[in-house]
Amino acid sequence: MALKFPIFMDSQSTTPADPRVVEAMLPYFTEKFGHPASRNHPFGWEAEAAVDRAREQLAALIGARDPKELVFTSGGTEAINLAIKGVAEMYREKGNHIVTTVIEQRAGLDVCKRLERQGFQVTYVPVQADGLVDVEEIRKAITDKTILISVMFANNEVGTIQDIAAIGKLAKEKGIIFHTDATQAVGKIPVSVEAMGIDLLSCTAHLIYGPKGVGALYVRRKSPRVRISPLFDGGGHERGMRPGTLPVPLIVGFGKAAEIARTSMDEEAARLRTLRDRLQDKILSSVDEAFLNGHPERRLPHNLNISFAYVEGESVLMGLNKESALSSGSACTSSTLEPSYVISALGASAELAHSSIRFSLHRFSTEEEVDFVAAKTIEVVKRLRDMSPLYELAKEGVDLKSIQWKAE
Amino acid sequence: MAYSDKVVDHYNNPRNVGSFTKDTPGVGTGLVGAPECGDVMKLQIKVNLETGVIEDAKFKTFGCGSAIASSSLATEWLKGKTVDEAAKIKNTDIVNELKLPPVKIHCSVLAEDAIKAALADYKDKHGAQAEAGATTK
Numbered sequence: 001m002a003l004k005f006p007i008f009m010d011s012q013s014t015t016p017a018d019p020r021v022v023e024a025m026l027p028y029f030t031e032k033f034g035h036p037a038s039r040n041h042p043f044g045w046e047a048e049a050a051v052d053r054a055r056e057q058l059a060a061l062i063g064a065r066d067p068k069e070l071v072f073t074s075g076g077t078e079a080i081n082l083a084i085k086g087v088a089e090m091y092r093e094k095g096n097h098i099v100t101t102v103i104e105q106r107a108g109l110d111v112c113k114r115l116e117r118q119g120f121q122v123t124y125v126p127v128q129a130d131g132l133v134d135v136e137e138i139r140k141a142i143t144d145k146t147i148l149i150s151v152m153f154a155n156n157e158v159g160t161i162q163d164i165a166a167i168g169k170l171a172k173e174k175g176i177i178f179h180t181d182a183t184q185a186v187g188k189i190p191v192s193v194e195a196m197g198i199d200l201l202s203c204t205a206h207l208i209y210g211p212k213g214v215g216a217l218y219v220r221r222k223s224p225r226v227r228i229s230p231l232f233d234g235g236g237h238e239r240g241m242r243p244g245t246l247p248v249p250l251i252v253g254f255g256k257a258a259e260i261a262r263t264s265m266d267e268e269a270a271r272l273r274t275l276r277d278r279l280q281d282k283i284l285s286s287v288d289e290a291f292l293n294g295h296p297e298r299r300l301p302h303n304l305n306i307s308f309a310y311v312e313g314e315s316v317l318m319g320l321n322k323e324s325a326l327s328s329g330s331a332c333t334s335s336t337l338e339p340s341y342v343i344s345a346l347g348a349s350a351e352l353a354h355s356s357i358r359f360s361l362h363r364f365s366t367e368e369e370v371d372f373v374a375a376k377t378i379e380v381v382k383r384l385r386d387m388s389p390l391y392e393l394a395k396e397g398v399d400l401k402s403i404q405w406k407a408e
Numbered sequence: 409m410a411y412s413d414k415v416v417d418h419y420n421n422p423r424n425v426g427s428f429t430k431d432t433p434g435v436g437t438g439l440v441g442a443p444e445c446g447d448v449m450k451l452q453i454k455v456n457l458e459t460g461v462i463e464d465a466k467f468k469t470f471g472c473g474s475a476i477a478s479s480s481l482a483t484e485w486l487k488g489k490t491v492d493e494a495a496k497i498k499n500t501d502i503v504n505e506l507k508l509p510p511v512k513i514h515c516s517v518l519a520e521d522a523i524k525a526a527l528a529d530y531k532d533k534h535g536a537q538a539e540a541g542a543t544t545k
Contacts, residue, residue, distance in 0.1 A: 312446050314472035318411070318419055331446050332472040339446060350444035387425045387476070389450035389468040390443060405442035406521075 007324040007369045011207075011302060011362035012156050012184060017253065018209035018363070024256040025211065028249035036246050037237060047248045054255025061258040062182075062201060063192030064218055071238045072251055075215035076183040078231070079202035080107040082217050082242065083179045086228025087148045087200070088115050091177070095145035097121045101133050102345045104152050108181055112150075121145070129347050130295035131160030135167055142174055149178045153185035153201075157329060157342040157358055158294030159303025161189065168197025177226055183207055183215075187261030188300055189269065193218055199226045205250065209363060210257030214250035217241075264363075272361045273301035275370050279359060280304050282374035287381055289394075293343055293356055304359040305329075307343065307352040310391035311384040316357055319380030324373050329356035351390075351400075411473060412507040418477035423484050426466040428452045434463075436530025440521045447471035447515065449479045451522035453486055453494070455530055460490045467522075474512040478502050478519035486523065491530065497523055 008016070028050060036051045038044025055067035064070065073079045088098070100112055102124045112122045123141040127133050133151060142149075149171050154161045164180055171178035179200035185191055186201075187208035193201055204215035219241065220226045234243025284290055289309040308316065313328030320326060329340025331354060339353035348356075359373065385391040390400060411419075427450070428435045434455045441448040448471065454464040465483035469476045481502055486494050499516035502508070508516055 310470060312471050312475075315419070315476060318416075318473040330472070332474075351446075354443075354446035387422060387468050388470045389439065389448055390470045392427065392450075392468060400443060403439075405444075405448070406440055406525075 003368055003372055005323045006321070007373060009359050009361060009365070009369070009373055010325045010327050011365075012159075012300075012358065012360040013327060014206050014212065015209045015362050016364065017206075017211055018257060018260055020260060021210055021253045021256045025249045025253040028252050032248075034248070036248060037235065047246075050248055050252050051246055054251045054258075057255035057259040057262075058203075058216060061191070061262045062186060062203070062218060063194050065194060066221060068239070069193075069218055069221050071217045071219055071241045072246055072254075073215045073217055073242055074213060075206070076105075076181070076202055076204035077107040077215075079183075079204070079215045079217040080105070080181050081111055082228065082231050083200040083202055084108065084111045084148065084150055085115070085231060086241070087177055087179070087226075088120060089229035090227050091147040095143075095147040097123070097143050097145040098148045098150065099123045099125060099138055099141045099146055100150040101125045101127060101152065103127050103131065103155055103157075103342045104150070105156055105181055105183070108150060108152065127160075127345055130298075131155055131158045131293075131342075131346055132295055132298065133162055133167075135163060135170060138167060139170055142176065146174070146176050149176055151178075151180055153180045153182035153191065154189065154300050155294070155342060156184050157340060157356075158305045158346070159184075159299035160295045161185065161298045161300065164198065165196040171199070172197050175224075177224075184300060187258065187265065188302065190265070193220070199224070200228075205254035205257055208257045208261045211250045211253040214247055214254045216254070268363060269301040272365065275361055275365055275367060276302060276304050276359075278367070279361075279370045279374050280306075282371070283377055286378045290381070291348075291352065293346060293348070302361040302365075304361075305343075305356055306359075307348065307356045308381045309352060309355060310388045310394060311381055312354050313356055315384055316355075316377070316380055319383065320373070320376055323376060324369075326373075327358045327360075329358070330354045414481075414506050415474055415477040415508070418480040418506070419473045422467075422476060422480040424464075424466050424480065424487075425468060427468060428454055428464075428466055433457060434530075434534065436526045436528070436533065438522045438525025438527075438529060440525050441471070441518050443470065447475050447518055449475065449518055449522040451479060451482060451519075451526045453526045453530060455491060455534070457534065460492075462486050462489050462491065462494055471515065471518075472512075474506065474508055475515040475518060477506055478508075478515045479522060481505060482519045482523055491527060494523060495527055 034043030034047035036048040059067040186203040201218040206212040293305040313330030314332035343353040465486040467479040499520040502516035
């Protein structure tokens with residue numbers, strides 16, 4: 001098959017909607033436009049049935065006992081906000097301490113920072129060099145005031161998959177509510193809220209080939225029954241946890257995407273893992289001083305994150321972006337002017353954080369695309385190293401750390 | 409963020425990439441920035457000791473496309489200028505030429521720092537000749 005440009009290899013930022021998802025959604029914009037809360041006419045009934053079906057599809061994907069445990073939101077960010085703020089407000093009398101990690105998505109970290117300003121105490125547990133959280137570190141962080149443990153399922157940058165079942169077990173043992181941001185994991189690897197002891201789980205449609213603008217929060221109803229305060233007030237939709245008219249077409253699309261993900265996950269994960277390993281082998285066998293970020297095995301099958309020493313990430317992307325779309329942990333590609341806090345948290349030097357490139361494959365990635373991107377990346381990194389003063393110094397045997405750098 | 413055509417051109421066809429041996433007569437070297445900040449520029453000038461004119465300039469840069477473009481442009485501008493004229497290159501000139509957005513202004517500042525550092529190094533090493541060269545123009 002001929003290559004089609006640009007090649008998309010940034011599926012951990014978003015994914016294209018699967019055509020089957022779009023097809024399922026379309027009728028709900030026009031002829032099936034009813035409001036699911038309209039209880040007294042067929043338009044409402046039809047819309048409510050569609051939402052219920054999507055809830056079932058999503059519940060099946062995450063192993064929930066009851067579809068009613070799912071609350072639809074506008075996306076992952078809202079789900080994370082609802083989970084953490086919802087618990088903080090509801091259980092404030094019980095305690096004011098939250099345990100989370102340093103590598104959570106910005107939404108998780110920013111919610112915790114806000115809560116700290118409001119008098120909550122937050123412990124940010126560090127991660128090991130492979131991105132894994134030591135469950136014992138979480139245990140040590142727990143106090144008698146801890147009301148919530150919030151740990152992401154799989155990391156958005158380096159793909160490391162946490163031992164969620166062990167954290168779930170610990171939370172249960174201590175009687176603490178456990179939230180996981182599973183936006184990167186749901187639909188990609190097996191997730192089971194029942195088997196893993198998860199009380200709250202955030203996920204989003206647009207990372208599983210569904211539409212943008214819809215996500216969900218799983219809220220456990222039994223053993224224990226978790227209660228959360230809503231973020232805002234309104235008509236009592238979603239059992240009062242998330243008022244607002246449900247975006248039925250988006251929810252239908254989310255449900256369809258969940259169903260496709262559930263039925264194709266094993267095969268798709270195996271295929272992407274093979275492609276990812278091919279990409280990794282090609283690059284690491286051709287480029288010296290290129291380092292794999294994250295855990296070598298416990299990571300998402302479609303994720304590859306490599307730091308190329310002595311070249312800056314944005315300049316690598318610039319050499320690639322005519323033909324392919326990737327992302328970098330470089331400060332120059334972020335809005336904060338700081339390099340990736342995730343790569344930095346793994347103990348890598350700031351320089352290597354600036355030099356990280358994330359390749360993320362998806363359902364429509366092909367072997368030809370992988371081969372093209374591998375070859376092009378190797379070429380661009382070599383070219384940039386030829387113009388890198390750091391590479392030159394390193395090749396002359398100069399220890400870069402011995403130089404007194406004059407920062408701006 | 410889209411890049412200006414000039415930044416893309418300098419990135420794709422960087423001018424004067426390379427290095428002079430540091431102790432060659434007439435060479436001044438500036439090394440500025442820091443790896444942990446994501447930007448390091450090495451800029452070198454080769455000055456004609458008789459005339460005080462910069463006959464050649466070279467750079468190597470670790471940094472984003474705008475940093476590469478800023479230093480590439482700087483080497484172009486340095487060639488043919490006297491040491492004193494070179495000292496007048498301002499980062500705002502680079503910003504205007506490359507149409508750098510606000511978040512990339514630090515790249516032009518670093519390029520100006522690199523020029524200044526190379527000139528200072530040249531003057532350090534060639535104090536007497538540098539003065540002599542300056543008086544002949």
